[in-house]
Each structure stands twice: as structure tokens, then as C-alpha cells.
Amino acid sequence: MEAQRSVADMxxxxxxxxxxxxxxxxxxxxxxxxxxxxxxxxxNFTAPLGDPVCVSVSGYDLSLRxxxxxxxxxxx
Amino acid sequence: MAKKIKVAxxxxxxxGKSSLFNQLTGLNQKIGNFPGITxxxxxxxCSLSDQTLAEIIDLPGTYxxxxxxxxxxxxxxxxxxxxxxxYPDAVVLVADATNLKNCMLLLTQLMDLRLPTVLALNMMxxxxxxxxxxxxxxxxxxxxxPVVMINARTGQGIQDLKKVLAGTLTPSSKPxxxxxxxxxxxVSKVKSRFILKTDYEAYQYLQQTDNLHFLTATDRExxxxxxxxxxxxxxxxxxxxxxTRYGFIQDLLNKVTxxxxxxxxxxxxxxxxxxxxxxxxxxxIFLAILFLIxxxxxxxxxxxxxxxxxxxAALSNYLDAVFPEGPFFxxxxxxxxxxxxxxxxxxxQIAILFACISILEESGYMAxxxxxxxxxxxxxxxxxxxxxxLISGMACAIPAIMATRTxxxxxxxxxxxxxxxxxxxxxxLPVFTILVALIIPENKLFGFFNYQGLVLMALYLLxxxxxxxxxxxxxxxxxxxxxxxxxMEMPTYRRPRWANVGLTLVEKTKSFVFEAGKVILAxxxxxxxxxxxxxxxxxxxxxxxxxxxAPAGTSESELEDRIAAYKLEHSYAGIIGKGMExxxxxxxxxxxxxxxxxxxFAAREVFVSTIATIYSLGSTEDQTTIKAKLxxxxxxxxxxxxxxxxxxxxxxVFYTFAMQxxxxxxxxxxxxxxxxxxxxxxxxxxxxxxxxAFIIYQSLS
Numbered sequence: 001m002e003a004q005r006s007v008a009d010m011x012x013x014x015x016x017x018x019x020x021x022x023x024x025x026x027x028x029x030x031x032x033x034x035x036x037x038x039x040x041x042x043x044n045f046t047a048p049l050g051d052p053v054c055v056s057v058s059g060y061d062l063s064l065r066x067x068x069x070x071x072x073x074x075x076x
Numbered sequence: 077m078a079k080k081i082k083v084a085x086x087x088x089x090x091x092g093k094s095s096l097f098n099q100l101t102g103l104n105q106k107i108g109n110f111p112g113i114t115x116x117x118x119x120x121x122c123s124l125s126d127q128t129l130a131e132i133i134d135l136p137g138t139y140x141x142x143x144x145x146x147x148x149x150x151x152x153x154x155x156x157x158x159x160x161x162x163y164p165d166a167v168v169l170v171a172d173a174t175n176l177k178n179c180m181l182l183l184t185q186l187m188d189l190r191l192p193t194v195l196a197l198n199m200m201x202x203x204x205x206x207x208x209x210x211x212x213x214x215x216x217x218x219x220x221x222p223v224v225m226i227n228a229r230t231g232q233g234i235q236d237l238k239k240v241l242a243g244t245l246t247p248s249s250k251p252x253x254x255x256x257x258x259x260x261x262x263v264s265k266v267k268s269r270f271i272l273k274t275d276y277e278a279y280q281y282l283q284q285t286d287n288l289h290f291l292t293a294t295d296r297e298x299x300x301x302x303x304x305x306x307x308x309x310x311x312x313x314x315x316x317x318x319x320t321r322y323g324f325i326q327d328l329l330n331k332v333t334x335x336x337x338x339x340x341x342x343x344x345x346x347x348x349x350x351x352x353x354x355x356x357x358x359x360x361i362f363l364a365i366l367f368l369i370x371x372x373x374x375x376x377x378x379x380x381x382x383x384x385x386x387x388x389a390a391l392s393n394y395l396d397a398v399f400p401e402g403p404f405f406x407x408x409x410x411x412x413x414x415x416x417x418x419x420x421x422x423x424x425q426i427a428i429l430f431a432c433i434s435i436l437e438e439s440g441y442m443a444x445x446x447x448x449x450x451x452x453x454x455x456x457x458x459x460x461x462x463x464x465x466l467i468s469g470m471a472c473a474i475p476a477i478m479a480t481r482t483x484x485x486x487x488x489x490x491x492x493x494x495x496x497x498x499x500x501x502x503x504x505l506p507v508f509t510i511l512v513a514l515i516i517p518e519n520k521l522f523g524f525f526n527y528q529g530l531v532l533m534a535l536y537l538l539x540x541x542x543x544x545x546x547x548x549x550x551x552x553x554x555x556x557x558x559x560x561x562x563x564m565e566m567p568t569y570r571r572p573r574w575a576n577v578g579l580t581l582v583e584k585t586k587s588f589v590f591e592a593g594k595v596i597l598a599x600x601x602x603x604x605x606x607x608x609x610x611x612x613x614x615x616x617x618x619x620x621x622x623x624x625x626a627p628a629g630t631s632e633s634e635l636e637d638r639i640a641a642y643k644l645e646h647s648y649a650g651i652i653g654k655g656m657e658x659x660x661x662x663x664x665x666x667x668x669x670x671x672x673x674x675x676x677f678a679a680r681e682v683f684v685s686t687i688a689t690i691y692s693l694g695s696t697e698d699q700t701t702i703k704a705k706l707x708x709x710x711x712x713x714x715x716x717x718x719x720x721x722x723x724x725x726x727x728x729v730f731y732t733f734a735m736q737x738x739x740x741x742x743x744x745x746x747x748x749x750x751x752x753x754x755x756x757x758x759x760x761x762x763x764x765x766x767x768x769a770f771i772i773y774q775s776l777s
Contacts, residue, residue, distance in 0.1 A: 026561055028311060031318040032140050033563055034178045036326075044346075048355040049451040052460070054566055060175045061566040063447045068561050 007055060008070035010043035016074040017041075018057075023071035034058030035072055080129045082162065083122075083241060084154060086186070087170035088179055089137030090440075090567045092198040095228035096170055097134040098579050100238075117150075117162075118583075124242035133162055139178060141185045141280060142314060144484045149287045155189055156280050157290045158273065166245050167193045168237065170228070173203035173210060174568075176333065180325045181318070184252040187221065188276035192245035195223045196237055211332040218328055220248040229573055252324050253317055255279055262306035266299055283310050345440075345568045352444050362448060365441075366467065369432045373471055373502065377424040384424070388417030407604065415600030418679065419593040422472060425502050427585045429471040433464065433479075434580040438572035443564060450562055456544045457551025459483055460562060462492040466543065469499035470536070473740045475588055477747055485560040491550050493747060494757055495543040497740050500536045500732060503681040507731050508535055510684055514706055515724030531728075539732050542764070603649070603675050603682070610647040618643045649674055663730065663766070664723040664773040666711070673736075680736040722776035726769040734765035 010016060018037050021027035034057050035041070042056040052065045087093045101120025118134040135154060136147040143149040154162045167186055171179035176197075186193045195215075203210065216223040222240050226233035255263050255275050259282075267278035281288065285299045302308070351357050392413045399405035436442045442464065450460030458466075461483045468476035476496045483489040500508075509532070516528045609615065622639045630638075644650055645667075653670035660670055672686040687706070709718040735741065735758050744754040 024311060024315070025559065028142070028314045028318065029144065029561065029563055031315055031322070032142065032178075032181060033565075034322070036319065036322050045349070045353065047353060047447050047451060048358055051451045052447055052562055054349075054353075054447065058175075058177045060178065061568075062563060063443065063566050064563045065450065065561065068563060 004073050006070045007041060007043065007064075007072040007074055008053075008066045010041075010055075010074070012043055012045050015040055015042045019073045019075045021071055022073055026068055026071055030068070030072060033062060034060070041072070041074065079127060080131060081124075081165040081241075082133065083130045084133045084135055084162070084164035084167045085170060086135050086151065086167055086182060087137060088139050088172070088182070088565075090565065091137065091170045091172040091179060092228035093134065093137060093170045094580075095573055095576055096168070096196065096198070096226065096234075097132060098575060099228055099231050099234050100130075100132050122238070124238045128242045130241060133164065138182060140181045140318070142284070143287060145482060146489075147481050149289075152280060152284050153288055153290065155186065155191060156277055156284075156288055158277075160290060164191065166241055167191050168196050168241070169193055170196050170198055173197045173200045173225075174206055174208070176210070176329060177322075177325060180328070181321055183219075183221070184321045184324060185276070187219070187248040188251060188253050188274065189280075190247040190274050190276075192247050193221055194237065194240050194245065195219070195221050196233075197223060197225045198228050200225050201227060209334045211334075215328070215332045218250075218331065220250045253320055256313065256316070259306065259308050259313065262302050262308045265302050265306070269298060270295075279313075282308050283314060348569050349444070349566075352441070353448060358444075358448050362445060365436070369429070369467070370470070372428050372432065373425050377428055380424040381421055384417065384421050388413060388420070392417075406608065407601070410608070411601045411604030412597070414685070415597045415604075416593075418600060418681065419589060419597065422502065423585055423589065425471050426475065426588055427581055429468060430475070430581045430584045431577055433468065434577045434584075435572045438570075438576060440567040440569045443566050446562070446564060447566065456547045457488075457491050458495075458544075458547050459485065459488040459492075459560060461564075462488065465492050465496050466499055466540075469496040469501060469543075472501050472503070472588070473497045473499070473737065474743050475584060477740065477743045480747070485556070485558065487551075487554050487556040488560050490554060490748065490753065491547050493744055494550060494753065495547045497735055497737065497744075497757065497761065498539050498543040498546060498733065500539040501737075503679060503737070504535075504731055506681050507676075507683045508532055508728065510687075510703065510706075511724050511728050511731075514703055514719055515721045535728060535732055538729070542733060546760075546764075600678065600682075603678055605648075606652070607644055607647050607649040607671075607675065607686075610643070610651065614646045615643060618646065644671065662774070663769045664720075664726050664777065666718065669727070673730075676731075676736045678736075678738050680731060680734075683731070720777065722773050725776060726773035729772050730765045730769040732765075733761055733768055735761035 004022070005016075006022070007016070007018075018035055018039055018041055020037050021030065021035075036058070039058055044054040044056055044061065046053045047063075050066075052063045053069055054061055054063050055069070056062075085093050085097055097118065097120065100122040120132050120134075122130045122132050124130050133154070135151050136145075138144075138148045138151045141152045141155065143152060154160060154164070155167075157163055169179070169183045169186060171183070183193065183195060197210065197212070200210075212223050212225065222245070224233055224237045224240055226237055228234075253276065259279075260275075262282060263275050263278045266272070266281050267275060270278070270281065272278050272281075281291070281299055282303050285291065285296050285303070291299070303310075352361060392409050395405075395413065396409045399409065433442075436445070445463055446460035448460075449463045453460055453462050462480070464482075465476040465479045468479055473496050476499070477493050480489050480492045480496070483492060512528050512531050512535075516531050519527050619639050622642050623635065626635055626638060649671050650667070652674050653667040656670040656673070657665075657667045660666075660673065665673070668687075672683050675686045676683045706719050707717065710716070711718045741754040741758060744757060745751055748754070
């Protein structure tokens with residue numbers, strides 16, 4: 001079985017659909033910011049040191065750490 | 077008689093809420109605190125029509141009723157407390173039309189609380205540029221909420237908004253979120269106990285029991301018991317609620333918006349980001365901006381500061397001349413006026429700093445700074461959001477510590493508060509300059525770098541490194557209450573609105589003057605008393621003793637200076653200084669420096685004026701005079717100059733590390749809600765300063 005992929009595995013320029021969350025504590029915050037299962041997320045670019053990353057979701061740009069990005073599972 | 081209504085402004089950060097607030101209230105605004113908690117409350121008045129006056133309350137920017145930071149807790153509190161002083165008669169939800177989706181979450185929650193709400197669509201011009209059109213009519217009908225298009229930057233649509241607010245507003249009749257059947261009984265219990273209007277209010281009581289400060293301890297106990305017996309798990313239901321709401325919002329937006337998919341208007345922002353978050357350029361530009369900020373704080377602020385300094389000295393002298401003799405008038409001319417001067421003198425620097433920070437925030441650049449620095453800062457137990465407080469700390473720790481409120485995580489925030497006072501603030505600068513001028517030769521390294529300048533820079537670096545290392549140590553000690561995260565919107569770059577910058581500057585400076593000013597003033601007065609009074613006997617004889625001891629032919633002004641010095645030596649402050657001598661002798665200090673240490677505990681910049689008094693310079697604070705005096709000061713035991721390189725460096729290091737600022741302690745106490753952290757900070761910084769100064773002095777002498 002292929003390992004569960006998350007937003008943290010994406011490369012700049014990639015798009016994917018959010019499938020769910022792996023960490024319940026942080027998921028309520030992510031949901032509020034528009035990371036909804038079924039919506040598209042686009043990986044824009046990373047900070048110079050590789051973390052945090054900038055993604056587009058629900059029509060706007062957000063920065064989050066790889067640690068948070070890794071709790072958002074995706075279908076690709 | 078005009079009727080007065082209360083209007084709250086709500087909305088997500090960067091939606092133009094502050095601009096709208098400024099448009100509505102202009103200069104009729106004031107900052108206060110919400111009672112009991114330390115969140116800035118911005119209120120202002122606005123005349124809606126001939127008959128209606130509105131008190132406008134600007135709430136912190138939030139995406140929903142659920143708070144992420146300390147400031148945001150107030151939002152739920154204001155909206156859930158029907159009996160509260162700030163419970164609004166109407167709410168204006170400011171929405172960014174270019175990104176309606178995440179503005180609507182809070183709106184649907186307000187609708188469920190049955191608050192009369194107006195939806196103000198801001199930035200319609202940008203939405204149009206992005207090829208997006210919104211069916212306002214349909215939006216308003218579907219939500220059963222009046223919708224007004226505004227441009228908060230130019231003021232367009234503000235009159236329409238006022239008209240709607242002045243009319244009769246009713247809550248929306250459309251419920252959005254239905255309470256799940258399994259928690260209905262918990263909700264009903266809470267609802268009937270507190271006699272609430274809606275189920276959703278009761279649901280909020282259950283969700284945010286600890287955030288709602290208006291609930292009494294027994295109320296909370298009751299709610300918690302209900303939650304436990306009815307198996308109400310806040311997290312689980314909050315997630316489900318958000319998904320339901322977004323489901324509704326998505327359907328609504330599909331119906332009312334027509335848009336082309338090309339985010340072409342964002343291309344400019346992306347292009348700017350390519351440069352500003354570039355591996356090399358990104359950091360270089362950030363450094364250049366920092367350099368520019370410091371240049372303006374230290375070089376450009378000097379002119380108004382010199383002016384303020386001389387004006388207050390002149391005022392003091394003038395009043396001294398006109399007032400009759402007496403302790404009351406001395407208190408005014410030597411205690412209160414210099415005390416006020418000590419606050420006012422920082423205004424130029426603080427105003428410039430706030431202007432710079434507010435420009436960076438308005439333009440959207442601050443989010444990029446956080447983005448660039450987060451990984452580096454995290455290595456030291458801080459967060460990207462700690463950068464702004466640390467930079468501000470180089471002007472003054474007080475606003476810097478207040479700026480930590482944007483940090484969501486308690487541990488990150490605490491560590492930032494703890495280390496910020498180690499950043500060399502502008503109050504250390506006068507102490508640094510005089511001591512550096514005294515002990516470091518004016519030679520140039522390679523004929524280019526001025527030694528004095530290098531030492532000064534090294535002192536700033538020393539403070540910065542100490543801050544990072546302390547943070548690194550602290551992260552291992554402090555236990556995290558919750559995991560740290562950084563989920564932050566990256567706003568599109570836009571030109572700062574100068575009126576907003578100006579108003580922020582005025583407000584922040586005002587709150588600094590009144591918050592910190594009170595403490596600085598009070599302490600200056602206490603110190604003045606300590607330094608001017610001593611055991612009555614000795615003080616009374618001071619003049620006679622000095623006159624007797626002075627060699628014949630000493631001029632009258634010289635005599636007066638000596639009397640002042642003698643009085644200070646025998647004052648209560650002097651007694652304390654002498655008592656300290658055994659403790660500070662290993663650092664190379666004598667009782668005179670001891671007095672300066674005592675007085676600079678209140679505020680370190682007092683060092684220079686204290687030294688001036690001790691070495692009997694009268695009221696001159698001219699640096700060259702002080703320098704000459706200090707140079708000629710002799711250590712009576714050895715007969716060599718008192719201010720050797722070892723003593724000077726030891727003092728410099730001491731002032732770099734020591735917590736010598738009562739106002740900072742007061743602010744830390746307020747922000748951490750208790751004396752525990754300010755006390756730990758005080759002890760830690762004093763020990764650090766003492767040990768470092770001890771090592772420096774002992775190894776150099």
C-alpha cells in the first residue's frame with residue numbers, strides 16, 4: 001500500500017485535493033482557515049530554508065510549517 | 077434627543093476593518109482596556125444620522141468565534157455576553173470581497189447568535205480586477221442580511237453603511253448551523269439555566285467555558301458538569317461545525333459569484349514574493365530594511381530628542397528660578413518635570429519605530445518576515461512571530477512585550493517576553509555612549525572602522541546573542557501547554573494607507589506614554605525623594621560641613637555643586653549605595669557607581685544624570701564635561717584612575733544584561749498575569765549581569 005501523502009510531500013507548483021486530517025488538535029484550526037476536505041490546495045513555494053511553506057487554499061495564500069502541512073492528507 | 081447605539085466591527089485580519097474604523101470615527105477614537113483583561117479596546121463615536129449616534133467598537137481580527145490568540149478571546153466574550161457593557165446593538169462584518177469564503181465563517185456564527193448584522197463588502201475594486209463579480213442582491217436575500225459595498229480606503233459607501241445602521245436592523249431569520257441531536261440536551265440545560273436567546277449561545281458557553289470571563293466560577297462549574305455528563309467534546313463538535321458552515325458557504329458562493337479562474341491580479345504579488353522570499357535577496361532586503369529602521373531610530377530621532385531634552389532642562393531651570401524655595405517646588409522642578417521629560421524623550425524613537433512597523437504590516441511585508449525567519453527562530457525556541465517583538469525591543473521593551481500578543485502559542489510567547497528585555501533598548505544607549513567614549517580610544521581599525529563604533533555594535537550583538545541563547549535554554553525548561561503552530565495568512569502586497577499608519581502611530585505612542593509613563597514618573601519621584609532626603613541631622617549640617625572643608629577661594633557655584641554631591645552621598649540613596657559596596661566591589665564598582673545602579677534600577681538612562689549629580693556637575697549633562705570628570709576620578713585606595721578599561725567594560729556588560737527597568741517588569745507582570753515570570757526574569761537577568769561583569773572585571777584587572 002502506498003504511504004499516505006500529505007501537503008508536506010508536495011513540490012512547488014503541485015496541486016492536490018485535501019482528503020482529511022491526521023491530527024485532530026490542529027485540524028479545527030486548519031478547517032477554520034479553509035482547509036476543507038474536498039477542496040484543492042496548491043503548493044506555491046517554500047521559505048529559503050525549506051520551512052515554512054506557502055500554499056493556496058480556498059482562494060487565498062497561507063503559510064504553514066511542514067509539521068502542520070504533514071497533518072493534511074491529500075489525494076493526488 | 078439623539079439615540080445612541082453600540083456597533084461592533086468584526087471580520088478577519090487584513091479585511092480593512094481598521095481602515096473602516098478610521099473612516100467612521102476619524103480622530104474621535106480612544107484606546108482603553110476591556111475590564112479585567114489586557115486587550116486593547118478601540119472605541120470611537122460616529123454620527124450615523126441626525127437622530128442616531130453610534131459608539132463603534134473595533135474588535136480584533138478573527139476568522140471565527142474560536143480564538144487563536146489572547147486578543148481574540150474578547151470577540152466571543154463580547155458577542156456571547158448579552159448583559160455585557162459591550163454587547164452590540166448591531167454588528168458590521170467587514171469582508172474582503174476578493175476572498176469572501178473565509179470571511180463568511182464568522183458571519184454565519186453571528187447569524188446563529190441572532191445578532192443584527194450588516195455585511196460590508198470591502199475591496200470590491202480588487203475583486204473586479206480579479207474578474208470576479210458578486211450578485212449582491214442574491215447574497216443579501218439568501219442570508220437575510222443587508223449587504224453594503226464599501227471602499228474603506230477611499231471612504232466610498234461609508235454613507236450607505238451609516239444609513240443602514242441608522243435604520244431598523246433585525247437579526248437574520250436564516251439559521252445556518254443546527255445543533256446535533258445528541259448534544260441538544262446539554263445545550264438546553266445551559267440555555268435554560270442562563271436564560272439565553274439562542275441554542276448557539278448555549279453551545280458557545282459549552283465550547284468556550286474558560287474563555288468567557290463574565291461567567292462566574294460556579295457558572296463554569298455548572299457548565300463543565302453538564303458537558304461531562306452529556307458527553308460534550310468541544311474539539312469534535314467544533315470541527316463538525318466548521319465543516320457544516322463551510323458547506324453552506326460554498327453553496328452560497330457558487331450561487332452568488334461569477335469568476336474567471338485566472339488569478340492574474342495576484343501575479344504581481346507572486347512576482348514580489350519571488351524577490352522578497354528569495355534565498356539570498358530575501359535576507360539581504362530584510363537586513364537592509366532593518367538597517368534603515370535603526371538608522372531612522374537612532375540618527376533621525378536624535379534631533380527631536382535633543383530638542384526635548386534641552387526644552388525640559390530649560391523649563392526646569394526657569395521654574396526653579398521663579399518658584400520660591402521649598403520641598404514642594406523642588407519636587408516639581410527636580411522630580412516631576414525631569415520625570416515627565418524622561419518619558420517624553422522616548423517619544424520620537426517610539427513613534428518612528430511604530431511608523432516603520434505599521435508600514436511593514438500594512439504593506440503585507442511583515443508576514444514575509446515571519447515566513448523568512450520562522451525556521452531560524454524555532455531553533456532557539458522562538459517563533460517567526462517573535463521577530464517583530466525582538467526588533468521593537470531595540471527601541472523599547474514595553475511596546476515590544478505588548479507586541480507578543482500576536483503569538484498564538486503560550487510557550488513561544490512566554491519565551492519571547494522573557495528574552496526581549498535582553499535586546500539593547502534605546503535607554504541603554506546614553507549609558508553605552510558615555511562609557512564607550514570614556515574607555516575606548518578613538519583610533520580606527522585599518523584606518524576605517526572606528527573602534528568606539530565597533531564596541532557599540534558588539535554590545536548590541538551581545539544582547540541579541542544573550543537573548544537567543546536564553547531562549548534556547550528556556551525552551552528546554554518550560555513545558556508546552558499545547559503544540560506550537562504557525563498558520564498565517566500571507567496577504568497580497570498593497571500600498572500602505574498613510575492615514576492608518578498615522579493613526580496607529582498616534583495611538584501606540586499615546587498608550588506607551590500613559591502605560592509606561594505612569595511607572596516611570598512614579599519611580600522618578602520616589603528616587604528623587606531617596607536622593608534628596610537623608611537622616612535630617614546630616615542633611616541640615618551639609619552646607620556647613622562642605623563650606624568648612626572646602627579650600628579658601630572656592631567659587632560659589634563650585635561650592636553649591638559640592639554641597640549637592642555631599643547631600644547625595646548622605647541621602648538615603650547614598651546610604652543604600654554604600655551598603656551595596658561589599659557586593660559590587662568584586663565587579664570593580666564603588667559606592668558612587670552603587671548609587672547609579674540603584675537609581676538606574678527604575679530606568680537605566682537615569683545612570684547619566686545620577687553620575688552627573690554624584691560627581692557634582694550641577695545640572696550639566698554635557699557629555700564632554702561628564703567624560704572629563706570621570707577620567708579624573710581617582711580610586712582612593714590605589715591612587716590610579718577609577719574608570720579603568722576593566723571597570724568600564726564590566727559596567728557596559730552589566731548594563732547590557734541587567735533588568736533595570738521597572739516599567740518592563742510591570743508590563744511583564746500584566747502580560748503573564750502574575751509576579752512569577754517578572755521575578756524569575758529579574759533574578760535571571762541580574763545574576764547574568766553580575767556574573768558576566770564579575771568575570772570581565774576579574775580577568776581584566
